[in-house]
Amino acid sequence: MQPHRTEPWSPFLLLSLLGGLAAQGPAPEPAPPRLRPYPIDLPPAFVAAITNGTRTTTGTPGPSHWTNTARYELAIELDPATARLTGHAKATYVNRSPHPLDRLVLHLRQNLLRPEAERTRTVTPGHGFELGEVKVAGQVVRARPNDTRLSLRLREPLPPGGEVAVEIDYAFTVPTAGSAPRLGHEGDRVFYLGYWYPQFAVFDDVEGWVADRYRGNGEFYMEHADYDVHVTAPVGYLVRATGELQNPEQVLTPRAREALALAAQQREVVHVIDADDHAAGKVTNDSPTGKLTWHFRAERVRDVAVSVARTYLWDATHAVVEDQHGPGQHGTCMIHAVYEANAGDWVRAAEYARHTIEFMSARLHPYPWPHMTACEGIIGGGMEYPMMTICGGRRPAGVIAHELCHMWFPMLVGSNEKRYAWMDEGFTSFWTTLVRDDFTLATNGPKRDVLGYVDAVRRGDDAVCMRHADTYGDDDFGFATYGKTAAVLHQLRARLGDEVFFAAFRRYTRDWAFKHPYPYDFFRSFATTAGQDLEPYFRTWFYETWRLDHGIQGVVEVDGGTEVTIVDQGRALHPAIVEATFTDGQKQRQTVPESTWLANTRATLRFGPGVVELVIDPDTTSLDSNRDDNRWRRPEPAK
Numbered sequence: 001m002q003p004h005r006t007e008p009w010s011p012f013l014l015l016s017l018l019g020g021l022a023a024q025g026p027a028p029e030p031a032p033p034r035l036r037p038y039p040i041d042l043p044p045a046f047v048a049a050i051t052n053g054t055r056t057t058t059g060t061p062g063p064s065h066w067t068n069t070a071r072y073e074l075a076i077e078l079d080p081a082t083a084r085l086t087g088h089a090k091a092t093y094v095n096r097s098p099h100p101l102d103r104l105v106l107h108l109r110q111n112l113l114r115p116e117a118e119r120t121r122t123v124t125p126g127h128g129f130e131l132g133e134v135k136v137a138g139q140v141v142r143a144r145p146n147d148t149r150l151s152l153r154l155r156e157p158l159p160p161g162g163e164v165a166v167e168i169d170y171a172f173t174v175p176t177a178g179s180a181p182r183l184g185h186e187g188d189r190v191f192y193l194g195y196w197y198p199q200f201a202v203f204d205d206v207e208g209w210v211a212d213r214y215r216g217n218g219e220f221y222m223e224h225a226d227y228d229v230h231v232t233a234p235v236g237y238l239v240r241a242t243g244e245l246q247n248p249e250q251v252l253t254p255r256a257r258e259a260l261a262l263a264a265q266q267r268e269v270v271h272v273i274d275a276d277d278h279a280a281g282k283v284t285n286d287s288p289t290g291k292l293t294w295h296f297r298a299e300r301v302r303d304v305a306v307s308v309a310r311t312y313l314w315d316a317t318h319a320v321v322e323d324q325h326g327p328g329q330h331g332t333c334m335i336h337a338v339y340e341a342n343a344g345d346w347v348r349a350a351e352y353a354r355h356t357i358e359f360m361s362a363r364l365h366p367y368p369w370p371h372m373t374a375c376e377g378i379i380g381g382g383m384e385y386p387m388m389t390i391c392g393g394r395r396p397a398g399v400i401a402h403e404l405c406h407m408w409f410p411m412l413v414g415s416n417e418k419r420y421a422w423m424d425e426g427f428t429s430f431w432t433t434l435v436r437d438d439f440t441l442a443t444n445g446p447k448r449d450v451l452g453y454v455d456a457v458r459r460g461d462d463a464v465c466m467r468h469a470d471t472y473g474d475d476d477f478g479f480a481t482y483g484k485t486a487a488v489l490h491q492l493r494a495r496l497g498d499e500v501f502f503a504a505f506r507r508y509t510r511d512w513a514f515k516h517p518y519p520y521d522f523f524r525s526f527a528t529t530a531g532q533d534l535e536p537y538f539r540t541w542f543y544e545t546w547r548l549d550h551g552i553q554g555v556v557e558v559d560g561g562t563e564v565t566i567v568d569q570g571r572a573l574h575p576a577i578v579e580a581t582f583t584d585g586q587k588q589r590q591t592v593p594e595s596t597w598l599a600n601t602r603a604t605l606r607f608g609p610g611v612v613e614l615v616i617d618p619d620t621t622s623l624d625s626n627r628d629d630n631r632w633r634r635p636e637p638a639k
Helices: 044-052 109-113 254-263 275-280 344-363 397-405 425-440 445-458 477-496 498-512 519-530 535-543 594-599
Strands: 069-079 084-094 101-107 130-136 149-158 163-173 184-186 190-193 202-204 208-210 225-234 238-241 270-273 291-301 306-309 312-321 331-340 371-376 382-385 388-391 550-558 561-568 576-582 587-592 602-607 611-616 631-633
Touching: 101 163, 130 149, 149 163, 225 238, 225 306, 238 291, 238 331, 254 270, 254 312, 306 331, 306 371, 306 388, 312 344, 312 371, 331 344, 344 371, 344 397, 344 425, 371 397, 382 397, 388 397, 397 425, 425 445, 425 477, 445 477, 477 498, 477 535, 498 519, 519 535, 550 611, 550 631, 561 576, 561 611, 576 602, 587 602
Parallel strands: 069 225, 331 371, 371 388
Antiparallel strands: 069 084, 084 163, 101 149, 130 163, 184 190, 190 306, 202 208, 225 291, 238 306, 270 312, 312 331, 382 388, 550 561, 561 602, 576 587, 576 611, 611 631
16 A cells, blocks of 8 residues: 555635636636425324423433333144145233224235235235134234234223233245245255244334334334244145244254254354255154244244244354443354255354354444354345344355344344334344455455445436335335345445444444334434534435446646646536546545535645646545546656
């Protein structure tokens, strides 16, 4: 790396609307007023939450903040031969709000598969949930689902501090892999169950019941709850699920239990179930009934997923979780990977998972749960659930990192994925880049994300982030939700500096763990930590498709120095960093601040003699959509 000169930025900064000097002609005509970002208007319900003391103007939860919760007792049996699931759910809703509730609202997401359902994704139609008897507070009621939702009127309002139980018998046929999003089965070999039980909608402090119908594209908004789960499957089928296994002696072989105990102690990955176990027919314990019931418990999670497979190998190790039990009090988390033989790089899946959990715990927030399991198969990409992921492909390193980063967003910080998908996928995409760079000892991930944004915008793929996930139509939902948001965060990191940026992310995550932040909480949390007005930044990049476009318009020699005219040709406001390289190889940087661009579209910088190259945004951290005019080199002298 070449040494940098340490001259202060732009002591000779000359501003001109046309880029010329006063000596070169009469003063130019005043420029028209710059188009500035509109303020971010808070919805009336959010303003009311601030008034009520559940939210604040600084991005932290208010002194009266609350969240509701639930307790689930779920028992299912899976018949792999018919892909038939039958179940009973007892779900107890706990009203911790100050409001009496006259009804309960539940999601029936399997009803996405009903022929008449409204969808944003192609599925193979089926029957959805087949509901049997439904009871509320012990009384049988008539259940009339409305697409993917079920509203149950209460005979007496549920008072603050009260709780009420709902019991539902239900069944459905698990769809084949690829015929429905986020779950499915591959023959009778591998089953992965998501949105497989009736689940309460969220009642939050801003809008009350938030129960948008499930259409396939937008994902989920869920309450943190406690789960007690029983899964019955044939002998020989390995069952993994969200939560800790409560009865290993009944379902796991002695060798498997010994291997797990070893994995909890040593760093090296342990084979809990291997090819020899399959060959010997010793994948699980035996049972006189030919069935085993696996019992799991999970606390303070948004959801529960289940994997049932007769062909999986099983690897295990553990991760060290920094500060899991308080500052300096480290803990551990069991790491599991289950995959079929000949699944390519899945033999390293436990290693990838361990690294992600350790990196994110150290850099962002301690992982709060007892295990993390990565499952192979079913879908081409990946899908996250608390403590569980399902990932396809033979090279899963990046997908595993991405899905495990979801344990923080939205599993820990429980944002609304349907309405603000960028707070889920975008944050996760940003952190995935950092995780993968750390694992591979690379440093080019943020630059790659920024240039990916530039390429997409130049193709015309830009889209607004602040939109409901179900409203994109032909617009590029994936770009707005994943790549654009990640790039916007990389740019913000460069603008604020690592110390401030990561302090802001840690504060936001700590404050909103096990709660439901809205975008305005995120915006204001960062602004408060940074001590800056970041509202124009967030308005520009999340609400608009404005482009940033700085360029070098001209370079001249003046009074023994070099003057460069920088032009701002887009609508997005952002500082322009200009780096000059001199004949002796040294470099100097100057910055045109955002305040300059508020009043002008051109700025003139003066450097000393001997400049051979000028570059705007030398570190590739800004989202400049046209980088063709960002570099100038001194022409070679004619021979």
